[in-house]
Amino acid sequence: MFSKVIFSTLFCLSAFSFAQSNKATNTVLLKGEPVRTYSKLPAINKPAPKFTLTDVNMNDQTLDAYKGRYVILNIFPSVDTGVCSASVHHFNEEAANLPNTVVLCVSKDLPFAQKRFCGAEGIDNVVMLSDFRSDFGWNYGVEMVESSMKGLLSRAVVVIDPSGNIIYEEQVPDISQEPNYAAAIQAVKS
Numbered sequence: 001m002f003s004k005v006i007f008s009t010l011f012c013l014s015a016f017s018f019a020q021s022n023k024a025t026n027t028v029l030l031k032g033e034p035v036r037t038y039s040k041l042p043a044i045n046k047p048a049p050k051f052t053l054t055d056v057n058m059n060d061q062t063l064d065a066y067k068g069r070y071v072i073l074n075i076f077p078s079v080d081t082g083v084c085s086a087s088v089h090h091f092n093e094e095a096a097n098l099p100n101t102v103v104l105c106v107s108k109d110l111p112f113a114q115k116r117f118c119g120a121e122g123i124d125n126v127v128m129l130s131d132f133r134s135d136f137g138w139n140y141g142v143e144m145v146e147s148s149m150k151g152l153l154s155r156a157v158v159v160i161d162p163s164g165n166i167i168y169e170e171q172v173p174d175i176s177q178e179p180n181y182a183a184a185i186q187a188v189k190s
Contacts, residue, residue, distance in 0.1 A: 025039060025145065026038075026039060026040045026141060026171060028144075028154050028171060028172070028173060029173060029174040029176075030174070030175045031175075032174070035144055035146060035147045035149060035154070035175070036144070036145050037142055037143060037145065037154050038137065038138050038141050038142070038144075038145055039138075039141030040141050040171070041140060041141050041156055041158060042139075042140060042169065043166065044166050044167060044169060045165060045167075046165065046166055047164050047165055047166075048071075048158070048164055048165065048166050049139040049140060050062065050063050050064070051063050051134060051135075051139060051140075053104075053129035053130060053131055053134055053136055054111050054129065054133060054134070055111065055127065055128065055130075056112075056114050056118065056128050057111070057115075058111055061127070063164070066102050066104075067162070067164060068100075068162050069100050069102050069162055070098070070100060070101040070102070070159065070160065070161060070162060070188045071101075071102055071103075071104060071159070071160040072091065072095075072101065072104070072157065072158075072159050072160075072184055072188065073106055073156075073157065073158040073159075074087055074088065074103055074104065074105045074106065074126070074179070075106045075107070075140065075142050075154070075155065075156040075157065075158070076088075076106075076107050077108070077149060077152040077153055077154070077155070078108070078109050078152065079105075079109050079113065079114060079117040079128075080109070080113070080117075083176060083177070083178055084155075085117075086178055087178055087179060087181075088105050088117075088121075088126060088128075089121065089123070091103045091181070092123050092124070092125045092126050094181065094185055095125040095126055096125045098185070098189075100162070101188050102126075102127060103125070103126040103127065104126070104127050104129050105127065105129065106129050106130075106131055106136065107130065107152075108130065108131050108132055108137070108153055109128075109132070110130060110132055111128075111130045114128035114129075114130060115128070131153060136153075140156070140158065142154045142171070149175070154172070154175055155171075155172040155175045155177070155179060156169070156170060157169070157172075157179045157180075159184055159187040159188060167187050167190075168183065168184055168187035170183065170184065
């Protein structure tokens with residue numbers, strides 16, 4: 001009986017490992033060097049994967065809290081880098097002019113660092129959310145699975161319509177580059 005349990009456990013672990021190794025990873029660049037992410041972004045015209053992220057006050061925030069509004073997910077590695085900071089600033093300026101729209105800036109930064117950044121930089125038109133204790137990076141396919149950036153999120157933008165479907169997505173090809181802000185904003189205005 002004991003050997004059947006061990007065999008069954010090993011078989012299940014092997015099947016899980018095989019399934020994970022065959023997951024469709026995605027490759028982005030980090031200053032020209034290839035870096036794999038867990039998967040590809042969710043598909044356009046499909047429901048956005050649900051999530052629970054942590055806000056700057058350590059409260060849980062879910063995608064459902066924004067139902068009925070356009071949601072722009074500005075996803076990036078860390079607010080403590082120049083390009084990530086620039087994307088938050090850019091969306092902060094654009095968000096003030098978009099009706100029925102919220103911009104959620106998502107990174108693995110701790111909520112304390114996000115709050116400090118927003119206070120120091122005068123950021124008040126976007127919502128900062130942390131993926132430090134959730135599976136957002138896996139569900140959206142953006143968590144990097146190799147390199148010195150392993151565990152952080154790659155740079156991407158996802159736009160969700162008021163009914164909860166994805167209407168735009170961009171996996172930025174090189175993490176050191178800014179996203180296509182105009183295309184993301186146009187998706188909301190269309």
